[in-house]
Amino acid sequence: MLIEELKREVEKRLPSIRAAHVFRVAETATALASLYSVDQEKVEIAALCHDIAKAMERDKLRSIIEDNGIDRRYLSYPHELWHAPAGTVIAKKEFGIADEDILNAIMYHTTGRRGMSDLEKLIYIADLIEPGRDFPGVEDLRLIAQLSLDDAMKASISHSLQYLIAQQATIYPDSLECYNEHVQKQE
Ligand SMILES: [Fe+2]
Ligand SMILES: [Fe+2]
Structure with a gap:
């Protein structure tokens, strides 16, 4: 599917506020891609798809996870995580995207994981620092993202x-593994 068609899918499937976020993530991620020599087209496709399932009903997300061989552990964790694996299924089945790196970038954009590729890290970071985001510390994250992908990933997952601990929310194991990996890497 062409980039222009993907953009139309984003506009069709998401409320305008969410679609605007997706387009800002795509801009942020492609700008970072040139800095870190990551394939621009792959980055743009992954960014456009990352929240494609975000507006779906919870029951629909649950059945997509159940019917497509996705790790069932997601269902015991907050439903806010479910749109990521569901988005991967839509990208694969409905948009015909077969590139594993792109599919993984969509899959792990909410949790992170151990052993992320540069593309996965770019999408994770861009999702957090796109210009519409406003939280204490976001300026620092934006700055670090210009300097080092690993430092930015470490700061972002931290x-x-x-944030999750402050909310007393449960933490998906992949996120903990991602955090541990980045902290251990830089000891
Ligand atoms: Fe998301
Ligand atoms: Fe997002």
Whole structure:
């Protein structure tokens, strides 16, 4: 599916506020892609698809996860995580995207995981720092993202875990593994 067609799918499937976020993520991620020599087209496709399932009903997300061999552990964690694996299924089945790296970038954009590729990290970070985001520390994250992808990933996953802990929300194991990996890497 062409980029222009994907953009139309985003506008069709998401409320305008969410679609605008997706387009800002795509701009942010492609700008970072040139800095870190990651394939621009793959980055743009992954960014456009990352929240494609975000507006779906909870029951629909649940059945997509159940019917497509997705890790059932997601269903015991907050439903806010479900749109990521569901988005991967839509990208694959409805948009015909077969590139594993793109599919993984969609799959792990909410949780992170151990052993993320540069493309996966770019989408995770861009989702957090796109210009519409406003939270204490976002300027620091934007700055770090210009300097080092690993440092930015470490700062981003730390931010996300701190946020979840402050909410006393449960933390998906992949996020903890991602955090541990990045902290251990830089000891
Ligand atoms: Fe998302
Ligand atoms: Fe997003």
